[in-house]
Amino acid sequence: MDEQREHGRRRPPLPWGGPAMWRQGPPWWNRRGETGETGETGGAGRLPWLTTLAITVFVQVGSKYATEGQLDDREALDTYARLLLLAGTASLLLRHRYPIPVAYFTAGTALVYLGAGYAYGPVLITVAVGCFAAVVAGHRRAAWGAVAMLWAGHLLVAHWLYRWLPPDGVGQRTWGQETVVAVWVVAIIAVSELARVRREQWMRERAERAQAAERRADEERLRMARELHDVLAHSISVINVQAGVGLALLDSDPEQARTALTTIKAASKEALGEVRQVLDTLRAPGDAPRAPAPGLDRLPELVEQAAATGLTVDVDTEGTARKPAPGVDLAAFRIIQEALTNVVRHSGSRHARVLVRYEAAALTLRVDDDGPATGADAGGSGNGLAGMRERAAALNGTIEAGARPDGGFRVTAVLPTRTALQEDQ
Incomplete structure (x- = not known):
């Protein structure tokens, strides 16, 4: 175009x-x-x-x-x-x-x-x-x-x-008198070449600055796309499940259908709030966010939302709980959120287990479900696992996801804590 x-x-x-x-x-x-x-x-x-x-x-x-x-x-x-x-x-x-x-x-x-x-x-x-x-x-x-x-x-x-x-x-x-002209010639060439080299260096630095700015813009666009995907994928999955329940029970159990519609309203309201928070980053640089970024302290909310879709989630914590760095805290929340969303979409199991392990230099997350996979097309972009890996890689962490030998599916994430990141720097 x-x-x-x-x-x-x-x-x-x-x-x-x-x-x-x-x-x-x-x-x-x-x-x-x-x-x-x-x-x-x-x-x-x-x-x-x-x-x-x-x-x-x-x-x-x-x-x-x-x-x-x-x-x-x-x-x-x-x-x-x-x-x-x-x-x-x-x-x-x-x-x-x-x-x-x-x-x-x-x-x-x-x-x-x-x-x-x-x-x-x-x-x-x-x-x-x-x-x-x-x-x-x-x-x-x-x-x-x-x-x-x-x-x-x-x-x-x-x-x-x-x-x-x-x-x-x-x-x-005399040939000695030619020295004056020779000095002028050498001076002209030397100063001109020096200026040329300095100008080329300046142009290279300007090009590098432009490339760095473009790279930062690409990274910011990718970050926003990842945030929007995680927010919308989870919330829309909850809305989709509750909409199906509401339609199925609309005539036979109006009260249960009303509960499903209430869940849809709450999930959509939360999704709108989180999308608005993500889009707030487009405001003028330096403006403070209007709401804190989500973290592991909101894990009970994820459990409640999963319960509204019929998924029971057990959460276990190992080690001494402590507040991770903001970037690690947000990534941990989004990884668990995406893993539970995948259970709702793709697993026939109605039970999932979440393990949060606090270690000296890392935060380990594990989400298990007993399966089996439904094999049905649950919609979505198919970028959930890729987004989790990108989040972990941005923090020098790792993601492992795959089928368990005894059936079901497991997602394991290892994210360096603030102390480990400072040692790398």
């Missing part, structure tokens, strides 16, 4: 061409780089006016002072030089949308500026910013190529073409 809507939605026009270009992707000057990332704004954000204006002012003013310190062997700053500087810094407006051409253009204007005999200085900052944007956008080779072009061109001018280029009377530059 979502896919159909996506295909049916009209695509916005792209800056590099019309519908015929969609299959080919963006042109070479704005494609994804080696890291698989696009520019910082993806070609759709605002132009960086403020930073570009600040760089322009700094380059224009700084070049004036740099020229004053190099008048002995460099040309004075004139209109042509000012225009070259302005062209280089103005191109930085597009450094996020078109990082490759901007990197080469800034390197080219700097090379022409230095080749014309103007002073060394802030002009190299323009190249640094252009190549930095290209590397961060993932176009590492393009940035390296632009820097290499600038360096190679400068070597060519300084050691061969200087005879025909201004300023007059200046001889070949």
Whole structure:
């Protein structure tokens, strides 16, 4: 459905061409780089006016002072030089949308500026910013190529073409003087690569945070589905049995039918309350629940509800009874509730036994019935045992369920208590 809507939605026009270009992707000057990332704004954000204006002012003013310190062997700053500087810094407006051409253009204007005999200085900052944007956008080779072009061109001018280029009377530059340009090249590459690595790390961390949030949402949905299943399966089983009793006795024993209807009313009211409690977790985070979660202290209620369906339940307790951790207490209640629901649905026995054993590091639960299985379709989703196993696994516990050698069915759950969970942590 979502896919159909996506295909049916009209695509916005792209800056590099019309519908015929969609299959080919963006042109070479704005494609994804080696890291698989696009520019910082993806070609759709605002132009960086403020930073570009600040760089322009700094380059224009700084070049004036740099020229004053190099008048002995460099040309004075004139209109042509000012225009070259302005062209280089103005191109930085597009450094996020078109990082490759901007990197080469800034390197080219700097090379022409230095080749014309103007002073060394802030002009190299323009190249640094252009190549930095290209590397961060993932176009590492393009940035390296632009820097290499600038360096190679400068070597060519300084050691061969200087005879025909201004300023007059200046001889070949020594190789030692190339150190300044070499340092700039290394600094540009090092800082750009550092920024690229940091940006990739940030993007990985953001993706991991998004995956963790999605995983937590999935776990919460699963928890709510499990809670709703356990609540509704038990209550509806009671209602189903009592409805059958009421229909069978409606004419012959109206008083007993009235009792069945009263049980249905009580079970449905309790089910609605528990469903409302589960759905309350969808409220704003931080809100306290309106009612405490059920626990083993409500085991007598389960016994009464089972008795209303005709199932007799004997409860035995071993060990010193103590209040388990809230998560363990809820899981224990739901496991016993689901096990008794399965007895009502699938067993021909009208008698079940529940054992609750308190141990030093665990809480053991056992539910037995004498069978035999009815084999009839009792409805339901068939997820009862799976839900019990999920509850136990969430607490590092175990569930064993299966037929007993002497007949009947047994469910055994072992849940670590709070002390054991703390030792694991």
